[in-house]
Amino acid sequence: MVPHLVTALTGPLGELEQRILEAAPAIERWFRLEWMEHTPPFYSAADIRNSGFKIAAIDTDLFPQDWQHLPDQMLPLAVQAVQSVIEKTCPEARNLLILPEHHRSADAGYVRSLARLRQILMMAGLNVRFGSIEPAHTSVQQLALGDGQTLAVEPVQWSRSRLTLPDFDPCMIVLNNDLHEGIPGILEELPAQFLLPPVQSSWTVRRRWRHFGLYEDLARRLAKMLGIDPWLIAPLFAAAPAHDLRNAASVATLAERVEGVLQRVRRKYREYGVPQTPFVTIWPEGARSEGEAVSITSVADLSEEQLARLAGSQSGGSAKDFFIQEGVLTCERLDTRSVEPRVCMIDRHVVGGFYRTIAHDGASGDGLDVAQMLAAPSASFEPLAFAPTVRNAASAPNRFYIYGVLARLSMLAASYELENTTNWIEE
Amino acid sequence: MVPHLVTALTGPLGELEQRILEAAPAIERWFRLEWMEHTPPFYSAADIRNSGFKIAAIDTDLFPQDWQHLPDQMLPLAVQAVQSVIEKTCPEARNLLILPEHHRSADAGYVRSLARLRQILMMAGLNVRFGSIEPAHTSVQQLALGDGQTLAVEPVQWSRSRLTLPDFDPCMIVLNNDLHEGIPGILEELPAQFLLPPVQSSWTVRRRWRHFGLYEDLARRLAKMLGIDPWLIAPLFAAAPAHDLRNAASVATLAERVEGVLQRVRRKYREYGVPQTPFVTIWPEGARSEGEAVSITSVADLSEEQLARLAGSQSGGSAKDFFIQEGVLTCERLDTRSVEPRVCMIDRHVVGGFYRTIAHDGASGDGLDVAQMLAAPSASFEPLAFAPTVRNAASAPNRFYIYGVLARLSMLAASYELENTTNWIEE
Numbered sequence: 001m002v003p004h005l006v007t008a009l010t011g012p013l014g015e016l017e018q019r020i021l022e023a024a025p026a027i028e029r030w031f032r033l034e035w036m037e038h039t040p041p042f043y044s045a046a047d048i049r050n051s052g053f054k055i056a057a058i059d060t061d062l063f064p065q066d067w068q069h070l071p072d073q074m075l076p077l078a079v080q081a082v083q084s085v086i087e088k089t090c091p092e093a094r095n096l097l098i099l100p101e102h103h104r105s106a107d108a109g110y111v112r113s114l115a116r117l118r119q120i121l122m123m124a125g126l127n128v129r130f131g132s133i134e135p136a137h138t139s140v141q142q143l144a145l146g147d148g149q150t151l152a153v154e155p156v157q158w159s160r161s162r163l164t165l166p167d168f169d170p171c172m173i174v175l176n177n178d179l180h181e182g183i184p185g186i187l188e189e190l191p192a193q194f195l196l197p198p199v200q201s202s203w204t205v206r207r208r209w210r211h212f213g214l215y216e217d218l219a220r221r222l223a224k225m226l227g228i229d230p231w232l233i234a235p236l237f238a239a240a241p242a243h244d245l246r247n248a249a250s251v252a253t254l255a256e257r258v259e260g261v262l263q264r265v266r267r268k269y270r271e272y273g274v275p276q277t278p279f280v281t282i283w284p285e286g287a288r289s290e291g292e293a294v295s296i297t298s299v300a301d302l303s304e305e306q307l308a309r310l311a312g313s314q315s316g317g318s319a320k321d322f323f324i325q326e327g328v329l330t331c332e333r334l335d336t337r338s339v340e341p342r343v344c345m346i347d348r349h350v351v352g353g354f355y356r357t358i359a360h361d362g363a364s365g366d367g368l369d370v371a372q373m374l375a376a377p378s379a380s381f382e383p384l385a386f387a388p389t390v391r392n393a394a395s396a397p398n399r400f401y402i403y404g405v406l407a408r409l410s411m412l413a414a415s416y417e418l419e420n421t422t423n424w425i426e427e
Numbered sequence: 428m429v430p431h432l433v434t435a436l437t438g439p440l441g442e443l444e445q446r447i448l449e450a451a452p453a454i455e456r457w458f459r460l461e462w463m464e465h466t467p468p469f470y471s472a473a474d475i476r477n478s479g480f481k482i483a484a485i486d487t488d489l490f491p492q493d494w495q496h497l498p499d500q501m502l503p504l505a506v507q508a509v510q511s512v513i514e515k516t517c518p519e520a521r522n523l524l525i526l527p528e529h530h531r532s533a534d535a536g537y538v539r540s541l542a543r544l545r546q547i548l549m550m551a552g553l554n555v556r557f558g559s560i561e562p563a564h565t566s567v568q569q570l571a572l573g574d575g576q577t578l579a580v581e582p583v584q585w586s587r588s589r590l591t592l593p594d595f596d597p598c599m600i601v602l603n604n605d606l607h608e609g610i611p612g613i614l615e616e617l618p619a620q621f622l623l624p625p626v627q628s629s630w631t632v633r634r635r636w637r638h639f640g641l642y643e644d645l646a647r648r649l650a651k652m653l654g655i656d657p658w659l660i661a662p663l664f665a666a667a668p669a670h671d672l673r674n675a676a677s678v679a680t681l682a683e684r685v686e687g688v689l690q691r692v693r694r695k696y697r698e699y700g701v702p703q704t705p706f707v708t709i710w711p712e713g714a715r716s717e718g719e720a721v722s723i724t725s726v727a728d729l730s731e732e733q734l735a736r737l738a739g740s741q742s743g744g745s746a747k748d749f750f751i752q753e754g755v756l757t758c759e760r761l762d763t764r765s766v767e768p769r770v771c772m773i774d775r776h777v778v779g780g781f782y783r784t785i786a787h788d789g790a791s792g793d794g795l796d797v798a799q800m801l802a803a804p805s806a807s808f809e810p811l812a813f814a815p816t817v818r819n820a821a822s823a824p825n826r827f828y829i830y831g832v833l834a835r836l837s838m839l840a841a842s843y844e845l846e847n848t849t850n851w852i853e854e
Contacts, residue, residue: 091463
């Protein structure tokens with residue numbers, strides 16, 4: 001079960017929410033049995049959308065880089081979850097090395113996330129230091145936390161198939177670098193050290209069609225348990241591999257696939273009497289965040305600017321894979337702002353969450369506007385931590401539990417995904 | 428590691444406290460490795476005394492009956508800890524049966540503790556019901572929570588070596604009954620159900636000399652790690668078996684042993700320049716709480732009334748075992764009241780804690796007065812939950828961590844103890 005946090009949405013539970021809450025014992029048992037067979041990712045974060053009629057995870061991050069938003073009150077839960085990872089991975093561990101993202105070293109928010117991650121790992125009883133695997137880094141870097149303090153990142157040493165720092169030989173290495181520029185050879189063979197998460201957690205290896213295919217399979221099983229239509233907890237999607245957006249014919253086939261998903265969503269909206277306009281989000285496969293994606297309500301709306309954004313650095317003639325996902329509305333509001341819950345997990349446990357909020361005029365309250373704004377590369381996310389409940393947890397409906405179920409569904413999908421890609425890499 | 432809670436004592440850390448905090452990575456690693464070999468009790472609670480120069484567990488309860496004091500904010504931690512027990516005990520569990528204490532069914536505080544325990548177990552994803560193994564209970568009892576609500580305790584059914592309720596076949600049975608009147612045969616053979624904790628956790632089987640002997644061995648190992656005198660974290664003690672307090676010669680030998688412990692404590696006080704007067708606590712073996720014990724500073728002070736209390740229901744000629752324990756002062760104060768921290772644990776995790784406070788004129792501030800008052804059978808305990816920190820956990824010294832270390836030391840001793848008594852029962 002997950003912590004009970006106050007959600008922005010405070011109204012009565014919808015039928016779907018009520019059904020998930022009532023099935024909690026069956027759901028928890030199912031997760032327990034799944035974790036006997038499958039290994040959860042070291043850490044993860046899921047973006048959840050609750051449209052009232054539908055609740056689903058729309059993205060699953062295996063390199064969470066926003067730990068600074070985890071409130072102090074949630075630390076013991078994160079620490080306890082980390083302890084269970086240490087116990088099963090390397091109980092004799094003394095030292096742990098964190099490999100941070102290089103390109104964000106001047107971003108004080110990210111440096112605070114690293115400091116928070118270090119705090120969690122230290123409270124679990126480990127000595128923690130930061131290392132850089134960037135060959136250009138030959139001396140210690142001091143990253144600024146923004147409050148006058150700094151955090152030292154030391155160049156790693158590589159010898160006898162081990163990554164070390166001076167007088168520091170770690171048993172576990174935590175990767176907080178999403179390896180977007182490719183997997184360095186130095187990380188591919190660490191026979192005697194535990195690298196968490198494994199390199200195939202990078203978006204350079206992951207594919208959204210694979211992840212959401214597995215998510216859909218699991219959502220079907222969960223939906224059967226709940227006696228509901230799986231669509232109510234899973235976004236429709238289509239893979240669109242090998243498109244060259246500099247080529248009109250290729251754009252046309254992408255548009256066809258987009259239209260296909262939109263039609264399936266329209267049919268579902270009609271079936272459930274949903275009055276809103278359906279939309280889809282087009283992700284370039286390998287995109288690290290929604291900022292690289294584009295949301296549209298109609299193929300006709302796909303602008304040159306959006307096509308250019310999707311094409312990104314694509315050069316003429318090269319093919320690129322896309323992922324087309326049903327857009328899910330959010331009915332969560334904070335003041336006049338639309339918000340999207342993000343659920344943080346360590347191992348198989350939900351350890352907290354926060355909202356990604358965005359300035360919003362509040363005039364329309366239309367989820368689609370929000371989705372488009374969230375998708376805009378310039379959107380600034382203003383995170384707001386879920387507040388732990390202070391009132392009797394039994395007296396208020398635990399909407400955050402529901403978000404935790406969907407987040408764990410996506411985390412379980414990621415576990416299957418990592419198993420599959422391990423085989424796939426070994427093939 | 429344990430949650431960071433605000434302790435009443437807010438002054439700077441003493442040298443001993445500082446040393447324990449600094450050794451946290453080594454301490455956590457040691458506990459991790461111990462848990463690979465030993466099984467922690469399902470739940471436990473330790474009474475901790477911090478005299479400033481000395482911090483030790485003075486009692487370890489394997490049937491905590493005060494869960495109602497665990498604040499809401501700590502629930503997720505307790506739930507996560509319970510989940511790890513379910514995972515390793517009976518992952519396929521659907522149902523859990525709690526066997527409560529019979530003689531406290533009219534005590535609304537205890538009934539609220541049961542309700543809290545049920546809440547924790549339900550949030551971990553189980554269906555939970557209460558059962559009575561008392562043969563006299565043939566119908567459902569409704570216990571009052573004091574707020575108008577009730578909690579149903581149903582008579583258990585016993586067939587095919589299983590305890591069940593109507594339409595309810597539990598995989599796990601949680602014993603919250605300390606079996607003070609002896610171990611019912613019905614609980615000794617449950618070949619296909621998990622009874623947590625096992626029956627030998629009862630004070631009818633446990634002996635304080637055995638527990639504190641194991642605690643002392645472990646304290647020696649921890650002290651070596653910290654580079655300190657083990658006395659700083661363990662109370663001195665002596666066993667005094669087979670005394671008949673109706674017999675003057677027997678009282679004299681008990682007095683001799685008491686004097687022996689007092690002399691050892693006096694030597695230590697001189698060595699460390701402690702100005703206070705040493706005292707000892709005499710426990711009848713099998714005592715469930717300090718209320719059955721007697722604290723004195725000198726053998727000459729042992730009154731007839733105290734002897735009578737220790738003898739209890741002892742009839743002339745029958746022998747009774749006693750345990751003599753160095754008294755440890757408490758320097759924790761809340762307003763003008765002296766308080767004693769109690770740390771609650773589930774499995775190997777600290778999940779919270781609270782103070783047992785007692786009305787106190789605050790005039791002397793002498794720990795001994797407090798010990799005597801705590802020991803008085805009429806003392807009313809006014810529990811006060813530790814408040815989780817709201818400020819940055821890194822900025823304040825985490826005194827509660829230190830209490831968690833000592834509490835886990837006593838819990839580890841209980842693990843060894845249960846292993847030993849399992850063998851002892853089998854012999």
